[in-house]
Amino acid sequence: MADPGDIAIGIDLGTSYSCVSILENGQTTVIPNEWGERTHASVVSFLEDGTVLVGNSAKRNIITNADNTVYSAKRLIGRFYFSDEVKKAQAVMPYKIVEGENNSVRIQIRENIYSLPEISALVLKEMKSIVENYVGHEVKKAVVTVPAYFNDNQRQATKDAGRIAGLDVLRILNEPTAAALAYGFGKDITQKIAVYDLGGGTFDISVLEIGKDVFEVLSTAGDTYLGGDDFDDRIMTWLAEGFLKQHGIDLRLNKYCLQMLKEASERAKIDVGRDGVSKIQVEGICQDPAGKVMDLAATLSEAEFNKMVMDLVQRTFKVCDEALQSAKMTAQDLDAVILVGGPTRLPIIRTSVKHYFGRDVMAGIDPDEVVAMGAAIQASSLLDAKSDHYLLDVTPLTLRVGTVGGYTDKIIDKNTPIPIERSKSYTTNRDGQERVKIRVYQGESNKAEECEMLGEFEFSGFRIGYRGEVRIEVTFEIDTNGIVNVTAADVETGQKTSCTIRLSSGLTEDMIKTAQEKNARTQLARGEAAA
Amino acid sequence: MDEAFEIEARALAQVLEELDYFQILKIGQNASPGEIKAAYYRESRAYHPDRFSTLPAGEMKDTIGRIYKRINEAYVCLREDTKRVKYLADVLGPERQKKLRFVEASEQELKKEKEQEVGATPQGRKFFMAGLADMAAQRFASAERNFKMALTYEPSNPNFKAKRDEAGKLIKNDMSIR
Numbered sequence: 001m002a003d004p005g006d007i008a009i010g011i012d013l014g015t016s017y018s019c020v021s022i023l024e025n026g027q028t029t030v031i032p033n034e035w036g037e038r039t040h041a042s043v044v045s046f047l048e049d050g051t052v053l054v055g056n057s058a059k060r061n062i063i064t065n066a067d068n069t070v071y072s073a074k075r076l077i078g079r080f081y082f083s084d085e086v087k088k089a090q091a092v093m094p095y096k097i098v099e100g101e102n103n104s105v106r107i108q109i110r111e112n113i114y115s116l117p118e119i120s121a122l123v124l125k126e127m128k129s130i131v132e133n134y135v136g137h138e139v140k141k142a143v144v145t146v147p148a149y150f151n152d153n154q155r156q157a158t159k160d161a162g163r164i165a166g167l168d169v170l171r172i173l174n175e176p177t178a179a180a181l182a183y184g185f186g187k188d189i190t191q192k193i194a195v196y197d198l199g200g201g202t203f204d205i206s207v208l209e210i211g212k213d214v215f216e217v218l219s220t221a222g223d224t225y226l227g228g229d230d231f232d233d234r235i236m237t238w239l240a241e242g243f244l245k246q247h248g249i250d251l252r253l254n255k256y257c258l259q260m261l262k263e264a265s266e267r268a269k270i271d272v273g274r275d276g277v278s279k280i281q282v283e284g285i286c287q288d289p290a291g292k293v294m295d296l297a298a299t300l301s302e303a304e305f306n307k308m309v310m311d312l313v314q315r316t317f318k319v320c321d322e323a324l325q326s327a328k329m330t331a332q333d334l335d336a337v338i339l340v341g342g343p344t345r346l347p348i349i350r351t352s353v354k355h356y357f358g359r360d361v362m363a364g365i366d367p368d369e370v371v372a373m374g375a376a377i378q379a380s381s382l383l384d385a386k387s388d389h390y391l392l393d394v395t396p397l398t399l400r401v402g403t404v405g406g407y408t409d410k411i412i413d414k415n416t417p418i419p420i421e422r423s424k425s426y427t428t429n430r431d432g433q434e435r436v437k438i439r440v441y442q443g444e445s446n447k448a449e450e451c452e453m454l455g456e457f458e459f460s461g462f463r464i465g466y467r468g469e470v471r472i473e474v475t476f477e478i479d480t481n482g483i484v485n486v487t488a489a490d491v492e493t494g495q496k497t498s499c500t501i502r503l504s505s506g507l508t509e510d511m512i513k514t515a516q517e518k519n520a521r522t523q524l525a526r527g528e529a530a531a
Numbered sequence: 532m533d534e535a536f537e538i539e540a541r542a543l544a545q546v547l548e549e550l551d552y553f554q555i556l557k558i559g560q561n562a563s564p565g566e567i568k569a570a571y572y573r574e575s576r577a578y579h580p581d582r583f584s585t586l587p588a589g590e591m592k593d594t595i596g597r598i599y600k601r602i603n604e605a606y607v608c609l610r611e612d613t614k615r616v617k618y619l620a621d622v623l624g625p626e627r628q629k630k631l632r633f634v635e636a637s638e639q640e641l642k643k644e645k646e647q648e649v650g651a652t653p654q655g656r657k658f659f660m661a662g663l664a665d666m667a668a669q670r671f672a673s674a675e676r677n678f679k680m681a682l683t684y685e686p687s688n689p690n691f692k693a694k695r696d697e698a699g700k701l702i703k704n705d706m707s708i709r
């Protein structure tokens with residue numbers, strides 16, 4: 001039984017913004033910070049005095065303290081240093097992205113090196129402290145959400161971030177599932193719904209069947225390289241090209257100008273969505289070769305904006321096609337469509353979604369807060385095993401094992417309900433072989449190079465025999481967090497090696513412990529209310 | 532957690548390796564898709580790990596986890612018509628004990644099956660699809676011609692042959708006027 005007063009919080013850890021919520025007397029409450037802000041920029045700014053500023057006030061430092069301010073860390077979490085996403089980030093981010101051990105990604109701030117989970121842990125620390133200020137005591141337990149399409153590496157890294165922040169992570173929950181829970185919780189409905197979740201950096205679509213207390217995810221699909229940031233990028237390119245044509249100066253070549261440009265683009269996107277037009281005006285964006293200070297001025301119409309981003313919007317519907325097909329459904333079979341994520345406020349998204357699904361989208365759901373609310377409901381239910389609802393979620397990607405010649409063998413299909421376990425027997429490839437290497441992948445191709453490698457481990461100690469004679473049984477498990485565990489055993493001797501697949505670039509227990517201490521010592525700076 | 536449930540879970544775990552998927556979901560072998568889903572929801576309400584989130588790690592928690600993973604495994608197999616039919620034949624057959632846990636055909640085999648269905652060559656596929664459209668529009672003579680054309684590209688495709696024969700039969704029975 002949980003202590004009275006013991007609470008568990010729900011955290012939506014977003015690419016651009018984060019939000020935190022708790023369940024109070026059966027109602028979800030989004031907790032504001034001391035200035036009444038309900039969503040908080042996922043930005044971490046390392047100040048001169050060693051303190052760390054997180055949230056909307058840190059966002060302003062992207063320009064003034066560019067080298068020491070980290071944003072969009074979620075785009076990098078759980079990725080390899082050699083991945084395209086990291087290369088792309090290096091070109092545009094003002095902060096320093098460096099290579100760590102075993103192809104891992106690290107952020108360098110002055111003399112200090114941080115892993116991505118450590119950065120996210122500072123955002124989580126801020127969320128935790130917002131709730132602690134509100135309820136007046138320490139909180140330790142949380143449900144943290146991730147995009148449904150996150151792979152094992154990204155989930156594991158997010159869980160590590162929670163632990164580093166001193167949180168007991170009760171569950172890594174999929175964002176669209178959380179939104180569906182917030183929508184259907186306590187309503188006693190029987191419906192088939194789609195959750196269209198376009199966030200700052202990722203896109204997810206989940207199709208669910210709600211049968212009173214049961215929330216069954218029928219399918220999920222996504223694109224972890226598509227989000228509102230990409231819409232900003234389009235505006236940015238348009239502004240920069242225009243400026244180049246007019247003045248012969250490429251604003252993108254200077255990281256400082258680039259940040260001003262990025263900020264102006266995000267604002268323009270929001271303005272266009274709300275007012276149908278945006279007057280963009282950035283004074284003193286750069287100097288010409290003669291040292292004259294130059295301004296950026298442009299007007300963006302809705303029609304122009306829609307034209308710029310139409311292909312991005314269309315890309316989301318390709319993903320929707322895939323999800324509906326996996327669920328063996330058509331848009332007509334749905335009873336409701338829920339929009340999640342800030343960019344879904346844009347009229348271009350709302351009209352296109354309405355057109356694609358052939359129905360109005362569900363009104364009265366706050367796309368910025370609904371995920372945190374769902375996480376809070378789940379957190380409260382896990383805290384005391386109340387079990388008044390059940391989430392039957394699925395794994396988003398096919399789990400595979402590497403075999404001879406660069407191929408992979410399918411073990412667990414995408415959209416399989418979790419937790420699940422599958423065993424498969426393999427054998428040695430040559431006489432007298434003493435060790436085997438088990439490589440685990442996630443992805444939809446049978447070629448290893450087209451999949452994401454989760455990790456590898458060696459198994460030895462089995463009976464030594466002729467090629468093909470020894471039988472090794474490998475068991476793959478995906479738990480309720482969507483995290484993969486792998487064990488191997490010699491069928492005859494029962495010799496077993498168990499290991500939670502941990503990416504070689506992931507953090508070791510020792511590293512997590514050190515990071516926890518560092519995180520606990522770090523003082524959160526208090527900024528000021530947004531103007 | 533009450534004692535009766537604990538006894539039930541233990542008993543179930545003990546015989547888990549003897550049970551087929553129908554027995555795990557506590558349904559008959561001719562259960563409808565609706566009944567399968569209802570059974571899955573019912574068993575999820577009983578064994579979903581979230582119900583036992585406060586249970587300390589240990590033997591009982593592992594037991595429940597093992598049972599629920601098998602419930603999911605059963606549902607994944609039985610909810611799909613083609614898999615269910617194959618599985619039922621498996622467990623009614625002489626190798627029942629070996630086939631209690633469904634093993635999917637490998638991806639290569641599945642790909643081959645799919646290719647046989649609609650054709651492995653672009654031209655074969657094209658004529659086969661045209662033939663299917665003819666069949667739907669009740670133009671049986673034209674359908675037969677298209678299936679025959681498809682067969683010139685893939686002479687051994689059993690699906691093409693079957694459709695050609697079907698069209699041939701329909702031509703003979705066609706008594707419509709126009």
